[in-house]
Amino acid sequence: MTRVRLDVSYDGTSFSGWAAQPERRTVAGVLTEALERLLGPDAATGLTVAGRTDAGVHATGQVCHVDLPDEDWARLAPTLVRRLAGLMPPDARVRAAREVSGDFDARFSATFRRYEYRVTDAPYGAEPLRRHATLAWPRPLDVDTLNAAAKGFLGEHDFAAYCKRKENATTIRAISRLDWRRDPDGTLVATVQADAFCQAMVRSLVGALLTAGDGRRPVDWPASLLSHRERSSEVTVAPACGLTLVAVGYPEDPEEYASRAELTRRLRG
Template identity: 55%
Template sequence: MTDAMADVYGGGPSLDVSHSGESPEPSPAGGPDRLPGDNPEPVEEASARVRLDLGYDGTDFSGWAVQRDRRTVQGELQRALAQILRLPSVALTVAGRTDAGVHATGQVCHFDVPETIWSEQQAMLLRRLGGVLPADVRVHSARVVSADFDARFSALWRRYVYRISDRPGGGDPLRRGFVLSWRRELDTDLMQAAATEIIGLHDFSAFCKFRPEATSIRTMQHFTVQRAADDSGEIVCELRADAFCHSMVRSLVGALITVGEGRRAPEWPASLLSRSSRADDVPVVAPHGLVLAEVGYPPDDELAARSAVTRNRRDATTPGCPA
């Protein structure tokens, strides 16, 4: 049974017969004897694991994770779920703990709930969440999944998208909260050349904010830099990896911008992968251009195996878990 669920007890106070001097006859099964009024054994109520797919505008949030006296996505969603499901609390496990100001269109999280409560609430949950949650958070789907599913540890990859506008007159004012405006023209061919060198299994310490006991070993599976085909002319940086450490995406994009401006050679970002600590000369771009777009998972029959693998800390030659 999960942490979010409680045992259900029944019966009244136990009857103390020790004063009688007599021992009741043993039960036929040889187990503990029961008398009228004895407490029965605790009964564990069956639970359901529920996956939520959601999106949010991160502008006014201090990131995903709950923080004291700060507005966070996790805090808002847990409060809404507890209110609707009439539970003391709900504990969410998330695929990607986005930073302050970062948005999401494809975030995934899960929680456990007693099956009786889920059966009563599932039909109207999305509509009720839409009425309780603030306008900058929306849950797109809610469904029961295998007990082996773990939003964080079962994930095969996360896909992030970072958008930049380098138009001379500035970007679209209606998209200013989701696109970084850059005053100098960027060469996307040079940026793509630099991005290609980043693909593979590496120690990304140079691009990550240090966190004790967290690994910076990651496998970059996909990294492209292209101009959008529409009239916006926005530069779209798309990154997919098994996991990302703190500030990693924004640092990589910052490094590529220096290449796109011609201030650094395309080989420079990859040369930093030999470092074992944060590179101070790597700029970290603003969070508002970044979106968590998608999280990928294996088939149900591979979930348990994937979770077991990713819970193991990685070294530079063995894939493992996200920090």
């Protein structure tokens, strides 16, 4: 078998998230269906994704891996991306496919995930062509206030107040970047990067920051919730439509894939 890295983009509006679910349309589902139509049932195995995005969340930099029979990869490598484009729906694309070592693990070898959240506070709402990927906020937002509030999340913390807790899973995460900018078109964009995220964590952080950015909460309020050891009922989860997974990082040296995966598994344990 040959391990193949796939770089994937999708508009999450009509998907029930990444993970395959019975009788629901998911990104993994349409990708698996396309691979089966191309290679036959059960030929492609071990589909593993870097980040299992929730329903309605988009991606421009998602990464997954799959194991293909050697002979199929040798035959299809030059044309796999184009063939998948003809088999997949228009709201999901495989942008690149390349062979990687068997030590590569799209999930555990990753060193970071980077998301962007787009918000507009324009009085008319989101631009029609951007409406599926931009949240329309009904109150004016101040970039400096948003950035001041965001600083409290940087570093390693227990984000229990901002996570949907899973049994036997840690809520400790290390955020290496969280900042806001206002683009020339007036759209506000939050960029957040960490080694990994809990379920709904990014949208919860954004939801808390927005209430500080529009003046309804003090600047230090979002970070003050880090003292909680249970999910806070005061935090409103921001809608999925504004969130996009834009990048996943991996060691530059392929020889480090295995050691990174081993380290990640220990941390998650």
